[in-house]
Structure formats: structure tokens, C-alpha cells
Amino acid sequence: MNDISEKRRRPVSGRARIPLDGFGFILPSLILFAAVFAVPIGYVVMFSFQTDEGASLDGYRWILDSNLFGRVLWTSVQIALLATLVSVILGYLLALFLYRLSPRKRAVGLAFVLFPFWTSILVKSYSLTVLLGREGVVNSTLGWFLGYNPELPLIFNRIGVLIGMSNHLVPFVVFPVLANLLAQDRNLGQAAAIMGASPFTIFRRVTLPLSTPAILAATLMCLIISFGFFVTPALLGGRTDVMLANLIDLFTRETLNWTVASAIAVVLLTASIVLVLALSRLTGQQKAV
């Protein structure tokens, strides 16, 4: 997928001649995934095509007929794309910053990235309420400087969702990008500098192109994660910030209409797979360059 793993996999000596090459190594996880992932997914697909009365397309008919689905799908796409964009930019900048630190400082910096990564998303969402609220830390601090509370609407709207989601997603960008940056040959940058390139040109023409695979991998991860987001839009969003996962929850747990819930899940899954394929094609082309 990206060139670091490629490098690591290359055997150092000739002793790696184990007969269980490739497929043998992934067999255990393949079996596990078949059991705990493929089988349930198979059930979901099956459920989506049947009601209590037998085989039926009612689930998909609901999707086509309902204006709820279209709206929620569009919201989900918007939120996923925006959150991914924000997270990739912030994460990339953060990775660049960490990359420039000494290894020791970098370890401290990484710990700060890891803290939110390890914290429950529920806890994070509630903490953000405290920070971003009408009388929250951000607004009261601004109020202290301004002399009045500006009551910036940072929460219970799209902004709140994006802040909450990027808070969750940034680590997923930092790790692959930082790994990529650290694996880049520093001589390339020096060579460019010797040839008279400005730091910005070095970044634009050397560092950034070399890190594209990591950016694409991070983008892909963010998109997939954010497309299925659930807690953050519910807690930090406004009334219009409803995502597909929230809709699936409504049909699964509240109305017990598993036909519609499964049909939505199948559409969500298919859309995610199409996204993954499209992006991995992009990644593939990138590698060929």
C-alpha cells in the first residue's frame, strides 16, 4: 500500500524462505474474518432482501421512495468529505511539525496525539461540549479578552460535528504521514537545497509528492471512518446533522425494521467499497508514477 511497508517487507537475508509464504500467513486472520465479519455481513445482505412475509424488495423500495434517505445520504457525504479534508490538512501539518522535532520531543508530541486516540469518543464528545458551549471555555476565554461573551455557535451545528470528528480522525492521519516522512531520504531534501530550492519548493516538489501515498491512505481511512460516524453527530450536531449510521440505528433499535436497516447498511457498505476501490486505484496509479 505505501512504500514503507514495502521496504520493511523486503527480506534482509536469504533465511526468510519459509514455505508458508504470503497466503499461509494471512490464513488465520482470513478464517477469523470469514467467521466474524463475512458471515454477519452475509446475514445483513440477506435481511435486506426479506421481510417477515418472505423475499421482498421493500427495504430498497423504502430507500428510493423516502426523502429521508436522500437527505441523510447527502448530509453523510458532505460531513465525511469535510471532516476528511479538515483532518488530513490538520494531521499533515501536525505530522510535519512532529517530523521536525528531535526524537525525544517527538515522543512527547506523539503522546499528545495518542491521548485523544485512546480516549473514548463518548468522553471526547462530552468534553467538547464543555469547551465549545455557549458559556464554554472557548467562549468565556474570548469573553475575557473582549469584555463580553461572543457566544460563538461552536456546537450543535456542522462546526461542532467537524471539530468533534477531526479531533477523532487526526491521529489516523498523523501516524501514516509521519511514518512516511520519517522514511523519506533526507538526502533528497538536501540535494534540492544545494540546487537552490527554497524550503517551500522542497516541500512542494520533494516532500509532498513523496508523501502522497500516505496522504491517500489517510484520506481513505478518514473517509471510511467518518462515513459511518454515529456518536459525534448525535451529540455535537444540530438537528440536520443526521448521518446514515443514525438512520440505521433508528430502524434497528427503535422501529425494529431490520429490512430497511439492512438495506441502508448494504448501501452504506457498497458506497464505502466503491470509495475504497476508487481511492486504491488512485494510490496504485501514484505508485506507478
Added chain:
Amino acid sequence: MTIFSETGMKRRSFLAGTGAALATPFLTRSARSQSKQLILPTYGGSYQEMIQAAYTDPFTQETGVEVIFSGVPDFARLKAQVTAGNVEWDVFEAGGAWFPAGSKEGLFEPLDPGIITETDLIIGENKDYAPFYDTPYGIAWNSGKYDGSAVPRSCAEFWDVDRFPGTRSLRGRADFVLEIALVADGVDPADLYPLDLDRAFAALERLKPSIPKWAESTSQLVTLLTANEVDYDYVPNGRVRATEDTATPLAISMDQAFISHEYIGVVKGTPRRDTAMEFVAFALRPDRQAAFSELISYLPGNRKALDLVSEDAKKWLPDMTTGKHIVQNDDWWAAEFASTQQRFQEFLLL
């Protein structure tokens, strides 16, 4: 119902209640119990502590049956367990339309009148569940912000943003909202059902601009008030009582409460049917019901227990003789929830 635990009660009242539970007269050990274990779901947190203090611990003391908590009451999981013939929970306890709906789907064992002594409490098409307790929601506010002299105290006043300026919040679910909207619009609480949906949504449309957040959970309703994100919302009285000794105490008006029901029943196909029936019988007993009300300040499902509730706890309860309160009809919701919630969801999105 939600991803969050359902209640937050202070430790002191929990401890006080435990004492009360231990002080209740020791009753004869039941000879009927057949298995030594019972599994039920729970909302967790201090709610679970109160369930333990009022129900499960004394039950274990009396019968020797160990009660194990597993998972959160979830209708989807219950249905999955019953339809797959792989029942984990023996007793199920949940609120709202889940019970009438589940009763129709045959998810519960008919309650055994030979074991359940409070037979007049047994309800449902298949006589398979009973009221466990009623949760009264009242209009709450932050006592640090309002002294209570000029706050809305009825549904109509809650809707009246001219007389009572400020933001509001309600749960983002049709079955926590529509009745309140209709009563605010002038419908008599006694003539609510079947709900006039067009009228309810028209009334909601008027209040919509004053609602910055439709709360995702009951705990968020509390957070919104303590953080001063909104000025008024409908909160269960027990949640407000739990803030009494905190840094941000809330206050509540019980003048016109919205009352939702919580039910209890035995899961269809449980291998420990008789023990489960015994537990339900135990849980409906007036002394146990009163002990729980004492802790959580909800209305006991078995109203006989009201006589046993202390005056101190009673002052939190709505006066049921006024006829002003909204008492939810879960049979209506069991039939109409799916389509109504969808319409509500669309209302929120537009």
C-alpha cells in the same frame, strides 16, 4: 434506547435506600425457586445501584438466587435472542412502546397468576407484562440562573417564548415530544389519543427556532441545563433531584408532568421461567416498589406502594389527582411509532 446510561442518582440517597432495604422485614425463603441464577439487562451506573438496593440484593437475600446483570435493555437484542432461540436475559425491563410491541411479537412469557400475586397489574394482549414504574418529566431550569419566580410551569408556558424568553430543549424523539406539543396547543391531556399529528407538528414548528439542540439522551437534557446551553427542558424528576448537592443544582416544576411508563416482563423461552416469574412477583411487591421510589423518586408501577413512600420522597412526585398531567399511551405508540418517528425525523431535517 440510547447509548448512555439512564440515570444519575447521588450516592447518599442510594446508601440511605440500601439501609432501608436491609431494614425491611426478612421474609421466608421461597421454596419455589428452581435455579440459582437470573440474568437481566441494566442501564448501569447509579440506576443499577438503585435496582440492586431495592430489588436484586433483597431478592438474593430472600431466595438465594444470584442476579447477574448483562448488557443494556435493548429491544433489538431481545428480539434477536428470542427469534434465534438463544435467550440470555430472563427478565426484561424497558420503557415506552417496546413492551406492547414486543408483546404483539410474542417476545414475552405470559405472566403466571399463580406466582405473581399482584394479578391486577398484569397487562398486555397476552397478559405478559406489568408496569414497573412511571417516569415523570417536568420542566426544569438551572437554579443558578432562575429563582423559579418567573419560569414556565405548564406545556403552554413552555411554548410561550414571549412570556418566558430563553431557549428550550426536548428529546429528539417523537414519543417524548408530541404529547407535550399538543397539550401546549390546548388539547386536554385526557383527550390526547389518537394523537392529532398535523396539529402536533404545526405546534412543534412554532417552537423549533427556540430549540438549539434536540437532546440525544436523557443525560444530555441535564448537561444542556447545567452548562447553560438551554434555559428550560423536560427532565425526569429523579435526574433533577440528583443535582441537589452538586455545584450546579437544577430545579423542576411538577405542575404539568409528562409521564412515561417502564414495564417488566419475562423473556419468552427462558430456561429459568419460574425463577424469573418469582423475580417479577417480587419486583411488583408494594414494599420493594416503595423502596425503589424512595431512591429514584419515580412513581411506583404498583400504586399501592405510594402509601409506603416517605413524605420527603413524595414531594418530588407529581400530584396525580390534578388531572393536568400527560400520561403516555404506549399502545398507541406501539402501533404508530415507526411512521411517526420517521415523520419526526423529516421534521427535524427540514
